[in-house]
Amino acid sequence: MSASAPLLAVEHLSLSYRSGHQWRQVVHDVSFELQAGEMVALVGESGSGKTTTAQAIIGLMAENGRRDGGAIRLNGEDIADWSQTRLDRLRGVRISLVPQDPGNSLNPVKTVGAQVDEILRLHTALNGEARRSRVVELLTRVGLSHPQQRVDQYPHQLSGGMKQRVLIAIALALSPDIIIADEPTSALDVTVQKRILDLLDALRRESGTAVLFVTHDLALAAERADRIMVFRHGEIQESAPAAQLVGAPQHPYTRQLLWDAAPHRVARPAPDRLATPAIRADGIGKSFALGKNRRLQALHNVSFQVARASTHALVGESGSGKTTLARILLGFERADSGSVTLDDTPIGGLRGDALRQLRRKIQFVYQNPFASLDPRQTLRQIIEEPLRNFERLSAGERRQRVEAVVERVALPVEMLSRGARELSGGQRQRVALARALILNPAILVLDEATSALDVTVQAQILQLLQQLQNELGLTYLFITHDLATVRHMADSVTVLRAGEVVESGDVVTLFAAPQHAYTRELIAAIPQFTSPIKASA
Known part of the structure; x- marks a missing residue:
């Protein structure tokens, strides 16, 4: 210089x-x-x-x-x-x-x-x-x-x-x-x-x-x-x-920091691949109006399935259709074509209360935890809100459920009187996880759930997610652009580009021998980094 x-x-x-x-x-x-x-x-x-x-x-x-x-x-x-x-x-x-x-x-x-x-x-x-x-x-x-x-x-x-x-x-x-x-x-x-x-x-x-x-x-x-x-x-x-x-x-x-920058997979039970899939999507199509008689084809004939108690990653560039697909799975959007089955329940014909009750089984953890947490509420109010919406419980029962789930995501109970503005990014993401878990869902959809976190907190959240999966048998749909995390966190992966599936399979095989040129391009673009030290350093 x-x-x-x-x-x-x-x-x-x-x-x-x-x-x-x-x-x-x-x-x-x-x-x-x-x-x-x-x-x-x-x-x-x-x-x-x-x-x-x-x-x-x-x-x-x-x-x-x-x-x-x-x-x-x-x-x-x-x-x-x-x-x-x-x-x-x-x-x-x-x-x-x-x-x-x-x-x-x-x-x-x-x-x-x-x-x-x-x-x-x-x-x-x-x-x-x-x-x-x-x-x-x-x-x-x-x-x-x-x-x-x-x-x-x-x-x-x-x-x-x-x-x-x-x-x-x-x-x-x-x-x-x-x-x-x-x-x-x-x-x-x-x-x-x-x-x-x-x-x-x-x-x-x-x-x-x-x-x-x-x-x-x-x-x-x-x-x-x-x-x-x-x-x-x-x-x-x-x-x-x-x-x-x-x-x-x-x-x-x-x-x-250097140690935490390289994700480390913890041991966990193998997913139940013999059972019916927790998520099954067949031939999903979706388009949006752009005005002036133009339409954007966001998804075209997308199919994949997710084994129970496993982590499936959806990867692809921004605008590839990942979040649109997640919104269809959650019932926030309706597909133009194709079908979705969640936990043995076809969701295409669900309306009203039936669709609302389905959301007990599948919960969403947003990319930006701060934007999804009401700044006017205390953490206790934020976490217990799903209980108020879905279950008739006494104040004491709600308090016990909230405190139990807060301890599960490794947050101090005394923080429940605080507001979201008083928390760090990692703490906010733990609150978002606690709110998602309070109804005991079978499936979590995690939309870039660690992308805004520093490496130390990211490592903690990923370890927490793996621990929760081990203990509760949760199924994760992990929407992310971070292929380094996919390699260490996911069991299987679907690669989307411009709304179409270009490749899908188990993570080990896909990373070792990608078949599509776009997948090879994605893998080649991952920053190459291996921690030069051991955790005890």
Whole structure:
């Protein structure tokens, strides 16, 4: 890297958040530099201060946040005290942010094309036709399928991964000096993830764009970053060139992260393949209207089955139909063709209370646990709500059931009086699991249930899921783009592409000898990482 003055220098930065009338410092005396063309990764568990640090650099801390001290120098000029008006002229032009949550970062009443166009309209002299052409080019560059059609769609018509790619297109639009990427690929499948990171690498080479890469994915950081900084409790525990940090970690916490980054399968009973399948889908077809007499064929003749007490993974790129298929299984959508049988019950003809009672057998764990938890309720109210809806129990019986399931997912009972805002990401996901388990279902549908979690918490949740499966005989349908997790977690897998099954089979065989070119592409795109240490290190 160049020995010249750094593009970005963070010097002795300390940050606090106010809770009630008290301030709590969450980032303590942090210093680092970012050179032109360099990628520096900030890694660490949820709540470690990574995102707060990234937001402070671009002046986007929450209203209850403040800078206690320190400087933020862009090309030598301290921007820490700049007004929001002055920072607005900087954002998107000199520094761009790719936020972590695509669902809350796009305007729901504007088309995605209009939202990409906005930054071009504000900062370039391009006319409308030229801007639209540039918007389509940007959406193509970030790997969005059918970009000409997507321009006129609204955020609710896109999957989470598609929304993330729109945000990345906005961040790339003006080729800024620095891109702050806060978990930019956590919602993306491995092939699109590779394409986006290859694109960032190209920008680094061609334009000298620097990237501050906030991630919980240590394997990805090790593969892509020049340097890695390990955050914990608002402090940098270790900072070193990526190869050096991965090959010879100095801090015990870094060694634990490296161990957790490689999933480890626990022993479990074999699935009951002789019994009737827990899930059977035959010839599922589904299309959606796009307006102007156009339709999108989301699913075409999809068939698969899941053995009882097993884990079946649905994998494929964003927009491949995974979540649409899950919504059909749960009865939230109706298929245009085909049939679904759950736990020996055909669901096609179910209506009203019969369909409602089926949902006792199959429960959904959402990708974003925070968005699915009511911030106005306590954890006790959130977890007991299904009991109120489905069973007539006394307050004491409900209390016993709630406390028993909370203990099962390894949450302290005393946390039940708290709200979701007071929890970490891993704790929220445990609450979501507890709510799903409270009715004793036979099947759990897990939609990217660990994609937003740091590696340590992800390892804990995966181990918990395997333990629950052992104890309760649960069947899991695991919707994910994380093939590394599939390899260690699933018994069988179905690969979807553009709404069609391209390959299906047991995990060991499929990973060892993939038959379809797309499956081989997916497997080749997995970041290659093996923990160099043992758990006891």
